Amino acid sequence: MHVVDGVLSAPVLAIGGFVAVGGLTVGLKQVTSEKIPQVAMLSAASFLITLIHIPIGPSSIHMVLNGIIGLLMGWVAFPIFLTGLLLDAIFLGFGGLLSLGVNLSLMALPGVAVHYLFAARLNQSQRPFLWGACGGAVAIAATGLLAALALGYSSTAFIPAAKVVIVSHIPLVALEAFLCGSAIALMSRVKPELFLATPQLERD
Amino acid sequence: MKGVDGRVRIIAAVLFAVVTTACSRLDILTAIMFSAVLLAWFARLPVVETIKKLLSMDGFILILIATLPFTTTGTHWFGFSGFTASVEGGQLAMEIFLTANACMLSFLALVAAMPHPAIASGLRGLGCSKNLIQILLLTIRYIETLRLEYQRLRTAMQARGFQPRNNLHTWRSYGYLAGMLIVRSLDRADRVLAAMKCRGFRGSFPTVAEDAKLTKADYVFLWWFFLAVLFVVVWQWG
Amino acid sequence: MVVFLGCAVCGGVAMGLIKLTAVSFSYIPDKPVISGLDFELCNAERIALSGANGAGKSTILKIMVGLLQPDGGVVEAFGRVRTKERDFYEVRSRAGLLFQDADDQLFSPTVIEDVRFGPLNQGLSQTNADIKAHQALQIVGLSGFEDRVAHKLSGGEKRLVALATVLAMEPEVLLLDEPTAGLDNKTMARLVGILEDLPQAMVIISHDQNFLKKLVTRRVNLVPT
């Protein structure tokens, strides 16, 4: 999700910045120096995966992935997506400096929510596809709703555009659910230790 | 502009974005857009590539810009088949368009054009968390390595006749591809951590290179930049 | 896998650098990769460690530097028994492990930063670390590569820089995991030349008999039980 500079109102930018700083503080506290390579590799992987275009109907979309990252990493989703957004801006020219906080919150906060909702259920579950799909669907749906809220709350003139965002998110939710479900199903088969009893990815 | 310190350039980019976002007059925004183009020229941004980046960003605001003239009430501008566009809506759309493009162009010129380690050390100089800087540096380091890994997986799929279509098989395959990339990146993280331990890593990165003192070039740049900002502020609100 | 690998060269007289006694290890419980392994590396030896794919060669090197903890047996290095993670800090700077994939080892933005990472961790000042780094790059014949971006090097250059990162720590032992994989004949000849001139004791894993013939003093074969 990329909202560019110049669209959102000052209060919305401030709220986004506030949430982002809070999330980053919590997230970075969980990143011990031993975990730095892991966080960096996940940032790089998620940046790459979002560049893959997947055909749907006459058009194509890309995965948002905040469900998977949220399920795996919880609050650490904040530093991971911050890195991703910085790379988007540096390499691709997406996003904006002032909207960074809002964009980060839009992506990472649903990831954290999904972590609390589904991570414990996913661990050692016989149905990784189901919980992966739930995580993916809820995360991207929440992202779309938050984006629409941010737009609508910024100016009443944006409300129609906000509605378009919501409507255009519906097919994305279905596809992201299926993709996340498949991805988690594969991961739980080839690397089952990712989904052991501990609710958060912890390895030594 | 090449010799200007990373910290200075990052601060300048933030200041540019703040002022531009706060501005609402179209004539001033046009002047700001012009100065962003100047910055891009000073930074020697590649023309075609930069325009491509701006256009792809404009794709994100297309919905907004296209709907605003019709959804904002005000003086009649033009209309067709039941839809009427207002002058105020058109102005609002133009304002967003100029702000977004000027901000992004100045960011590309001021920040993105720096070598990546310079961006990182600039952020560190501005008090960014040390772990975050390490994450950023490692991420940039491994993007190309992981991209090659992705390419290998992709080639392996194609070699077995995979063609993206609109069906469940395609989407499942993409899901597997993403899952596999994540698994491989986590495995690599383990190996990199092991390699770091083998070289004496015990939990903290050795700090090198203190931040350089700001040079004369930095101060000259800063003064010009502040003058320009002041000029815009007086023009808009004075 | 049971192998007995007594040291024929020193026969226990010269100092054993690394000694494994009755070591066993499994990644997955009840599926041992190594069991009852005895192994000794003595001064100035260059041992070829061979065995089928999946026999556990890389695993053994990781056990030697404490990246993996054995389920049973004793790991001795430089005259002391090593058990805990802390014990291995010293081992890792005295026994340099060259990884199978050089990309895992080169994680810094530029070559020089990568090569001096080890010396800095050993507590050297920046100036001294830089001197060590330059020396190491000179040994592998890559002087002038200091400011190159690590991930934009060719495969062979990466391998040699990775070797330099190990050498910069001035280890007494080199543990080389398939150092020739992916190298062309010319680079391989260069690597042989570099390794021949080094004084360190080595354990070399390689499937390349030609390469091994030129270097090693003793061969150790892992045989499945």
Ligand SMILES: Nc1ncnc2c1ncn2[C@@H]1O[C@H](COP(=O)(O)OP(=O)(O)OP(=O)(O)O)[C@@H](O)[C@H]1O
């Ligand atoms: N992280 C791991 N988790 C589970 N099993 C593993 C892991 N790493 C290695 N193994 C298994 O342990 C065995 C030994 O692996 P190892 O890498 O030591 O073999 P190797 O002798 O180095 O083989 P190669 O010549 O192919 O490099 C293999 O059967 C491998 O499948």
Ligand SMILES: [Mg+2]
């Ligand atoms: Mg091996």
